[in-house]
Amino acid sequence: MTRPHEPTVPQNSARHDAALHDPRATEAFAPQHAALDTLAPLELVRTFVDDQLTAVQAVQAAAEHLTRAVEAALPRLERGGRLIYAGAGTSGRLGVLDATELTPTFSWPPERAVPLIAGGEAAIRTAVEGAEDRAELGEQDVRACRAGPDDVLIGVAASGTTPYVLGAVRQARAQGALTVGLANNPGTPLLSAVDCPVLLDTGAEVVSGSTRLKAGTAQKIALNTLSSALMVRLGKVYGNLMVDVKATNLKLEARALRLVRHATGADEHAARNALTASQWNVKVAVVMLKLGLSAPEAALRLDAANGHARAALGKI
Structure with a gap:
């Protein structure tokens, strides 16, 4: 007879053990966190953050x-x-x-x-x-x-x-x-x-x-x-600049303008004009300003370089 308060052992202990010991590490029980629900808020937050490392x-x-x-x-x-x-x-x-x-x-x-x-x-x-x-x-x-x-x-x-x-x-x-x-x-x-x-x-x-x-x-x-x-x-950046970004809102339009100015040294007026002419294609605008080309000419040069701005600029 089972004594009061004594845990009952399942009849099929092998199946019970297998359920407790899943071989996948992501299913394991981490003993160092067994008291997780007792931690103060700061310690709890630090536990989660530190584990992300x-x-x-x-x-x-x-x-x-x-x-x-x-x-x-x-x-x-x-x-x-x-x-x-x-x-x-x-x-x-x-x-x-x-x-x-x-x-x-x-x-x-x-x-x-x-x-x-x-x-x-x-x-x-x-x-x-x-x-x-x-x-x-x-x-x-x-x-x-x-x-x-x-x-x-x-x-x-x-x-x-x-x-x-x-x-x-x-x-x-x-x-x-x-x-x-x-x-x-x-x-x-x-x-x-x-x-x-x-x-x-x-x-x-x-x-x-x-x-x-x-x-x-x-x-x-x-x-x-x-x-x-x-x-x-695949040529989607120039240096580490996001020159293939889609300027689909005001935030991204402002980013496109900063990217063109940073890549070319152009002032805001020239950068905006180039972006307007290129239909807000940052990569085309950069090639336009650095090589003194029109938007169609810059686009053709990029096409010939398989979309790689550095190659289009002759800086391989």
Whole structure:
């Protein structure tokens, strides 16, 4: 007979132990945070902030693998390929964010940044239960977007085991696309299923299993790094200036004006005139002012240099 107040041992102790000891580090219990709910506000905030440093360290450790992904993806994008993102939950939303921000930041055509998220657009704001558990949905989404040999699919899954992402990767490879995988657990199926595996080993979370914390931060840094490095190599910056920014509001118009003045040394009047003549294309305005060309002439020179401002200016 079980004594009062004594914990009951499950009949199937092996199954109980397996449930307690998930091999994925992102699902582990961090003993150093066992008293999290007793911390004073300042200590609580510092705990969360300090734990984020692990995310930076994880991406630093993955730098060589990210570099391989950049090098493999670049020629496909130069041929006109697309960046396709596949994820579920937080990972999927981070993919949507990265894809969305490429257009205003680098004038990357929106049709060439395709975010796929388990459960569709509704899952951006609302959890769509069960969608991530179906590999066939990932396969269907990749078929629907017609991924091909010039495309790059980036599969993102903290666990490294998400069926939706694995299905998307499998289908993308079958259709000839390059596949990149970001996962926060070593030895997981996603990392073995892709052409370019990137391990972001962030370990256990402060709040057990909540991969929206440092695992998500590491994914965000890695995605920022991967896509931004590709944009730089594709000529979307001049020096470190955002010369392909889309000036779609007053803030961005002011930024465009500052960029042109900084790059050329022109006064505000000349910079604004060049931007107006180039329909607020910063890159064209810079080439106009530095070489004394008209807007059409500057645009042709950039086209001949495949959009690289430094090459168009003869400063390779």
